Amino acid sequence: MPHRPSLREVAALYLKAGNLTFGGGDPTVASLQRELVDRRGWITAEQYSIAFSVARIVPGTNVLAFCAASAYQMQGWVGAVLSVLAASAPSAVLAVWILTALDAAQRNPLANAAAGAVLASVVGMMFASAWQLMKPALADAKWFRVVVFSGGALILREWLRLSPVEVLFAAGLCGAFWREGTAR
């Protein structure tokens, strides 16, 4: 069983991941995946994928639903509420502050240079997260499954323009019938 973190540890992680990751919600989910599953081992990859999927199914801001769903599995309702507040309250204050200073911020070349490099790093981070999700299946020589599900999801999303919810629905449905080799 994974180590069960304290409420404080949970809140501190979501505070960092939610408010120091730029580029929207997906990079935050990618950073949380690396911290929760790979570095700290607080939840398993399967618990992560359940949280990722249900967060896409429900309406609202996906990343906050992901915070609630992943923290709930470690610390119940209190953890869920706390993680959402920790991940969003400071950046909400910052967003309002940016709104009042928007013109100046957009014209500052140094701020733009820093933001550009952060976004580039976030692209690398998202690829690293995708890699971490695929690695266990690749290590098990389940590469065909990786090609079908990960490659298929990319194609459905990018070229056929299906929504993430539709892509996940298709993957869940195919997965339910693809049960050969019950080892992970």
Next chain:
Amino acid sequence: MSLWLLYLLLSKATMTGFSGLGSLPSIREDFVERHHVLTDYQLNAAVAAGRTGPGPLGLYVVCVGYTVAGTPGALIGFLAMITPTMLVIPVLRFFLRTAEHPALRGSIRGLLLAAAGLLISASLPLGRSSLTSALPVAVAGVSFCILALTKVETVWVVAGAAVLGLGAGMAGFK
């Protein structure tokens, strides 16, 4: 516009949107076209502010609240943003209760790999807008290697990139 109506309209938008800016059409219709408490310019500024800082794109809802009704409006916007996220818990509990079923286990394995594909897909627009010269490509490549191969804390990699970008900007290097 009363704070109560503000909450209802913003919640209607966040409850019916399924992604970062999915709530935008509904907000535009209610606030710009129907109630005239927001101009298109102000709405664009709210979206830009939500996108500029850290955190989810959905944060622009807080900025919309602030523009319409000041600080109380921002609080209302924040509430409207976080309330629908709690709907996830009942759905999650259902999944967890049935997680041992073999068909659902197969589904979860499929979802996990599909999530990897979706992450790559979500990184493409970011990549198109940010990987425009050698320096950002190198930053992305080095970040990937550090994050995929080492256990360095994620925040340090992002902070390092910010410092590097700042240094490059000061040196006039693109």
